[in-house]
Amino acid sequence: MTPKPPAPPKDVARAFEDLPPDVQDPLGDLRQLIFETAANTPGVGPITETLKWGQPSYLTEKTKAGSTLRLGCPKSGGFAIFTHCQTSIMSDFQALFPNDFTFDGNRAVVFSAGDDLPLEKLRFLISRALTYHLK
Numbered sequence: 701m702t703p704k705p706p707a708p709p710k711d712v713a714r715a716f717e718d719l720p721p722d723v724q725d726p727l728g729d730l731r732q733l734i735f736e737t738a739a740n741t742p743g744v745g746p747i748t749e750t751l752k753w754g755q756p757s758y759l760t761e762k763t764k765a766g767s768t769l770r771l772g773c774p775k776s777g778g779f780a781i782f783t784h785c786q787t788s789i790m791s792d793f794q795a796l797f798p799n800d801f802t803f804d805g806n807r808a809v810v811f812s813a814g815d816d817l818p819l820e821k822l823r824f825l826i827s828r829a830l831t832y833h834l835k
Contacts, residue, residue, distance in 0.1 A: 705735035712749055712756045719772075722813035723779035727756075727771045729817060730781055734758045734769060737826040744830045755782070758830075766830035778815075780808040781822070783829050793825045 708716065708731075716724060716731075738744045738760075745763035749756065755772035767789060770782040783789040785807040794803050800821060802810045809825065811817070 705732055706749075708749055708756070711751050715751055715754060715756055719779075720813075723773060726811065726813070726815070726817060727779050729819075730771055730822070731756065731758075733817075733819060733822060734826055734830075737823050738830055741827050741830055743834050747830075760830055765832075765834050767832040769826065769829050774804055774808060774810055776804070776810065778810050778812045780804065780810045781825070782808045783825075787829075787832060789825070789829050789832060793828065796824075797821055 707713070716727065719727060735747060738747045738758075743763065743765050744760055745765060746761075748759045748761035750759065751757060752768065752770060755770045757771075758769045760766040767784045767787050772780060772782065774780050785805065790803065790806045790808070793809075794801075794806075800818065804810050809822070
C-alpha cells in the first residue's frame with residue numbers, strides 16, 4: 701500500500717481551500733493519485749508540490765524526469781488536470797482515449813463535479829507526464 705501523501709505546503713493548502721466545495725474532494729483524489737503514481741513509477745523520484753499560476757502543481761524537481769502537472773478549475777467550469785501544452789502528453793493521451801474524456805485542447809482533461817474518475821486511465825496520464833523527459 702502506498703503511504704498517504706504529505707501534507708501540502710500552506711500556500712497549496714490555501715489554494716485547495718479556495719476551490720469550489722464541490723471540486724475539492726475530486727481534486728484531492730487526483731492529488732493523491734499523483735503522489736501514488738510517482739511513488740510507484742521508477743525514475744520519478746520525489747514530487748515537489750507548489751503553486752504555478754495559482755494552481756496546485758506537481759514537479760519532478762530533483763530528478764527532472766517529468767513535466768509539470770497542475771490541478772484546478774478551467775474557466776469553462778468543473779475541474780481539470782493540466783499538462784504542459786507544449787508537450788505531446790495530452791495529445792498522446794487523447795489519441796489513446798479519444799472518447800473517454802472531455803479534453804481542453806492539448807492542455808487538460810476536464811471533469812464536471814460529481815463525475816467518476818477513471819483512476820487507472822488517469823494513472824497512465826500521470827505516469828506519462830512524470831516520466832516525460834525519460835523517453
